[in-house]
Amino acid sequence: MEARAASKPLKQAYAKLFTSGTTVSRLRDAALADRLFTSDTLEIPGRSLAWKLFLLPDEPLQPLADTEATPPLSSLRESRKKWKHLISEHMRAPDGSYEDGVVPGSSLSERRASTGDLETNNPLSLHNENPWTEWFASVELRKTILQDVERTFPEIVFFREPEVQLQLTNILFVYSTVTNPAIGYRQGMHELLAPLYYAVDYDSVEETSELANDPAIQEFCSRTSVAADAWALFEAVMRGASRWYEWQEPPAASRPPPSSPFATHVNIPAGPVDIKPYITPVVEDCNRIQSNLLRSTDPLLWKHMQAAGIEPQIYGIRWLRLLYTREFEMGSAMKLWDGLFACDPTFELAPWICVAMLIRIRNELIPSDYSGQLTSLLRYPSHPAPDGPHHTSVLLRQALALQMSPNQATGNSLVLENRNFLNIPTEVPEPPPPPQRRGARTVRDKAPAATGPKASDPRQQSTQQMGFDFARGLLEKGESLGINKTIMSAVPEFRRNLSELAASFVRSPTTPSFPMEDERLPEERPPWEPKSRLEIEREIASLQSTNKRLGQSLSWAVDILLRDEAEAKDLLHLQKSKREALEAISYVRDVLTSNLTQIDEERLFGEEEIAKRKKAAEHKSNPSNSSTVHVPHPAALTPVPVADSRPKVVPVAPPPPGPIVSSFSAPPASPNAAQSPTSPSIAPWHYTRSNFGTGNLPSASLPRVPPPTSSTIRRPAEPSREPRAPRPAPPPRAKSQTEHDPLGVL
Incomplete structure (x- = not known):
């Protein structure tokens, strides 16, 4: 066309x-x-x-x-x-x-x-x-x-x-x-x-x-x-x-050098070092529009925009760069250009036009919150003039008036002109009421859920009875005092609602409780909202579980790598196990450095260890196959000399019946204090299980006998005890036997 x-x-x-x-x-x-x-x-x-x-x-x-x-x-x-x-x-x-x-x-x-030299003038040349x-x-x-x-x-x-x-x-x-x-x-x-x-x-x-x-x-x-x-x-x-x-700082050669009055007398640089960050001119003009020009002409509007947190760059960059072609229709924008090109081809008037535009929509900005102000600024409302000059011509004259006299009186005169030419009221409307949150219900809506036929809690019934007694006593007292009928007409309504109000504050034990979760999905929430407590707890639990699995893998790998090849019976098998241990350690390193969420269990252990864990898991899932788990002694499978310092698996005896006492907690005052019904029970998170002597480091291979630190085994007092030499490892015992715990840590 x-x-x-x-x-x-x-x-x-x-x-x-x-x-x-x-x-x-x-x-x-x-x-x-x-x-x-x-x-x-x-x-x-x-x-x-x-x-x-x-x-x-x-x-x-x-x-x-x-x-x-x-x-x-x-x-x-x-x-x-x-x-x-x-x-x-x-x-x-x-x-x-x-x-x-x-x-x-x-x-x-x-x-x-002519192409000339094909080596340099060639589309395929490098x-x-x-x-x-x-x-x-x-x-x-x-x-x-x-x-x-x-x-x-x-x-x-x-x-x-x-x-x-x-x-x-x-x-x-x-x-x-x-x-x-x-x-x-x-x-x-x-x-x-x-x-x-x-x-x-x-x-x-x-x-x-x-x-x-x-x-x-x-x-x-x-x-x-x-x-x-x-x-x-x-x-x-x-x-x-x-x-x-402009989007980048001009080169130093094009900027004027700083001057100093001492440069001619002292051999120092001409001026101080400029360490201020570079700010583009459009950002400076936007800040000047809202912080200086608007503040001097309409302080009330500036105060509300500052309180809402509106940044001037959000709207000012588009208004200035496009010269208002997005805020007005194409024909109105070109009509605005007619007067702007005629009176100011250098566009020094453009910031004042922005101020006049803000004052024109002050009735939409002052009573609104951040989202409402942002909508009005990015979707500038139209104000066609019913009679008289065009609204863009009025805007230009107002900008010129602000430029010549930037004070609050000129801003007030602009409000009156907008009322006369554009029928914009001078009174600022009241802010709208805050929207009701989704899911919020009144007391009367909640009451039937707590006072239905299933509400059989005795505490709730007593609360209801107390409410009825209070209302009855208030009614009798009012009759004795001769309170007029107008006030007494409100007492029955108060008596009907009092029980419901009291019942709403009592939670029935039969009422199911649900965790407080956010109704929105995590991907639907904006990025500036913090995570909920439930999400943080889930992430921490997942992280702890992952760290536990990685720690088990590292423990197994260290045990394998500490074995001595000179004393191994099957050298090839031991080398294969060490290679698998190194691969497991490298995989753990990759998991920790790359923050993987999905962990391959097959890569955390060797083939033999995976088979053992699967067998133990199957046995745990089917406890009817055997009532007692017997761990074979390593000496029964591979004979190990007494002087061997490798970690060995020692059969663990089942703990004696009774409460578990941590070695890090204070011992009871008497042997019977643990069974005392009045003594406070020790919380499970205060018990720290030790793996010392559970199979990784047998007591027979220690250079000295560990000191008796257990608080669970009570021995008679001895006058003195001489240090003894380490005794040799006991011979293998049958599966039905249990081993005595010398340290009392189990």
Whole structure:
């Protein structure tokens, strides 16, 4: 769809701007007062002509106030010539060819340059000076730009045309790589360029149209120069808006050196070392809008936004970078641009427009919380003016008033203007009541669950009876005192609800209890909410279980590695076991370093140990097969000398009946104190089971006899005991025998 301005309205707009004898200052005032273009539609003839007049002056300095408006043809001719040179030089491949449509109607697209040396000028060459490397990088950048261009204003059919998307991509590519490589391409530039290109294309004149006889209009609105004129307007707009797209700190060579009054007298650096972090200009402007400008003009609104925790970058970056094209409709945004380009092409007024926009929606921001304020800021509500000037014109005048007089009185006058022109009330509405939490019920809703036929708890019945007695006594006391009937009419209702209220505070033992779990799944909660206590306990339990299994594996591996190969009967079997132990240790290392959640039990132990554990598990699951578990002595399987220091498995005798006493706890006062019914029982978590002497280190292989530290075995007092030499290991005994525990740790 190619919409073009009609010849007659375009000629009238040209005459109004350049042939009526009007000065530039009057045209600027007319654009600011909503008299230049009264409509807010997209198709307005002559809009691009006014933008060229405001943004492309022939002189480098601003024109005088009484200067007559003339078309800036010299600036257009220079910019068109420069555009043609840039597009022909920087859009050409190293072999001299162009992509289709880059240079339309030119013979350059068919020209081929000599390739020269194929080692350096070759698409497949890896040479450092290969020009094709830079070309391929530019092609990738063009693809990235095209992805954003294809999403530009999807509701407007004009921007879906392939020719329009190609020209928008070319303009953005030339701007980001040739004229402004320090900034490059950033998202949002395509939404600034799109309205400019649309206005220039709408006012373009074909060579065969009715206006071909007028050479001034034909040259000023040439159809073949739409891309060049749009690029010139975009360059002019970005001279004021480029600071909002800067993303990195400029190099030190481009920054002015700091000065110091002592630099000429003392041989020290010119200024102090700047250690402050770099803050982009757009972030500085956003902070200034909310912290300084809004605070000085509307302190109440600033206070509520600060209390809610709204960061100015959330809304300010989009407002400034896109020049309000997302906050207003396309036609209204372009009408706002008419006055902004006319009164301030440098965009120093843009932050004050943001302040005026915040004051306009103060009734939505003040009573709202964080989410409500964020919704209003990111989805700016529309306030169409029923009569009078357009709401964008009112916004521009309010921004100018704030810029000239930034105080609270000016902010109050803006509130009154919004009431007069936009019917926005001056009174701030009350905040809405907090929403009721899901699952919350009243006392009356909970009462039937506790006072039903199954509520047979005697404590609950006594509480109900106490409530009835209290209500009955209150009624009798009121009658004796002569309380009026109005008050007494509320007593029966109070008596009916008192029992239910009392019953709601008593939990019946028959009522099932459920763990307090979060109703939402963990993946549905936002990342800033902490985990519940139940989830943390589950994670800790899982971690403890994993550590226990890893510890058992390491204990088994250490026992295997401590065996002596010189005294082994089956050397191959022992070497295989040690290799399995090393593999188990390496697997434990991998589990601990990579935080694995699923552990392969087969890799924690050797084949023989796994078979033993499976057999023990089967025996534990079927206790009817045998009432007593007998652990064979290792000496019965493999004879071991007495001097052997390897860990051996010693049969463990069952503990004697009675309470378990830890060696780390205080012994009872008397032998019968443990069985005393009045003595406090020892909690199970106070008992620390020791593995000393349970089979890993038999007492026979110790260099000395361990001291008697057990508190469970009581021996008669002896006057003195001489240290004895270690006695030899006892011979193997039958399976039915039990071994005496000399240390008393079992």
